[in-house]
Amino acid sequence: MKNLISITDLTREDIYKLVELAEDIIAHPKDYQEICHGKKLATLFFEPSTRTRLSFEAAMLELGGSVLGFSEAASSSAAKGESVSDTIRTVGCYADIIAMRHPKEGAPVAAAVKSTVPLINAGDGGHFHPTQTLTDLLTIYREKGRFRDLTIGLCGDLKFGRTVHSLIEAMMRYENVNFVLIAPEELRLPDYMKEKMKQANASFRETRRLEDVIADLDILYMTRVQRERFFNEEDYIRLKDTYILDAEKMRLAREDLAVLHPLPRVNEIAVEVDDDPRAAYFRQVKNGKYIRMALLLTMLGLSKEVRA
Ligand code: CP
Numbered sequence: 001m002k003n004l005i006s007i008t009d010l011t012r013e014d015i016y017k018l019v020e021l022a023e024d025i026i027a028h029p030k031d032y033q034e035i036c037h038g039k040k041l042a043t044l045f046f047e048p049s050t051r052t053r054l055s056f057e058a059a060m061l062e063l064g065g066s067v068l069g070f071s072e073a074a075s076s077s078a079a080k081g082e083s084v085s086d087t088i089r090t091v092g093c094y095a096d097i098i099a100m101r102h103p104k105e106g107a108p109v110a111a112a113v114k115s116t117v118p119l120i121n122a123g124d125g126g127h128f129h130p131t132q133t134l135t136d137l138l139t140i141y142r143e144k145g146r147f148r149d150l151t152i153g154l155c156g157d158l159k160f161g162r163t164v165h166s167l168i169e170a171m172m173r174y175e176n177v178n179f180v181l182i183a184p185e186e187l188r189l190p191d192y193m194k195e196k197m198k199q200a201n202a203s204f205r206e207t208r209r210l211e212d213v214i215a216d217l218d219i220l221y222m223t224r225v226q227r228e229r230f231f232n233e234e235d236y237i238r239l240k241d242t243y244i245l246d247a248e249k250m251r252l253a254r255e256d257l258a259v260l261h262p263l264p265r266v267n268e269i270a271v272e273v274d275d276d277p278r279a280a281y282f283r284q285v286k287n288g289k290y291i292r293m294a295l296l297l298t299m300l301g302l303s304k305e306v307r308a
Pocket of ligand 1: 048049050051052053132262263264
């Protein structure tokens with residue numbers, strides 16, 4: 001794999017190998033601590049991030065490699081008008097692999113055309129976020145032990161949520177996965193996504209009320225209503241607190257529910273839920289580092305080094 005732009009660049013087999021490698025890293029971290037010695041990762045973040053940027057950097061450091069980059073466009077020559085293509089060609093002279101986040105949908109595709117080193121999309125606007133999806137998949141696998149035979153509730157901003165779209169694309173490839181789409185009218189899943197689900201014969205239903213369906217779920221994937229994707233502040237204020245998962249709603253859920261959230265959260269999960277063993281979102285954060293370690297090794301062609 002030269003570049004990773006969308007989760008659909010990966011087959012089920014690719015995903016299984018990455019999950020297997022991440023599990024091996026979790027079990028034997030010392031075996032991996034020198035593999036990337038001499039390799040450099042560039043993290044180019046034109047949009048804010050905590051988890052994605054820092055987990056990429058932690059992943060490379062734990063593999064014995066080095067990191068360089070910037071965390072905002074204002075501190076790069078983009079602020080002087082440099083194109084993304086020129087930035088990528090330049091960084092390819094310094095680094096062995098690039099993780100890039102950009103607010104413009106499609107920017108990673110244009111960047112990949114010019115890149116001389118492997119490029120990973122670390123999120124492009126409301127479009128794709130494949131390494132978050134890999135994080136979600138590793139978390140589902142670790143919490144449930146399988147990708148098939150699951151009922152997954154996706155709750156909140158299903159319209160702009162790039163993590164939701166990518167997770168649906170990944171999970172609809174597995175057998176007997178039922179999606180419950182929980183959103184207010186204004187933030188429902190776009191028609192083009194529902195069309196994709198129909199073409200894949202994926203089972204789904206839509207509702208506005210979390211309370212009505214929470215008892216049916218194996219996984220509840222909460223999302224933030226994203227202020228930065230709204231054109232109109234009034235709409236954001238009206239919709240931002242539509243769903244708040246709290247202890248009362250958790251009492252309606254199964255004992256073995258796993259609650260995921262890509263984070264950051266604002267109000268959509270009450271802090272009181274954090275101590276519930278079913279709250280998997282901070283375990284999910286940790287999984288993000290391990291799956292990115294597996295991805296870096298794979299894309300650098302070093303995944304066979306340990307168990308060869
Ligand atoms: N989940 C996620 O992408 O978080 P950050 O925006 O903090 O990277």
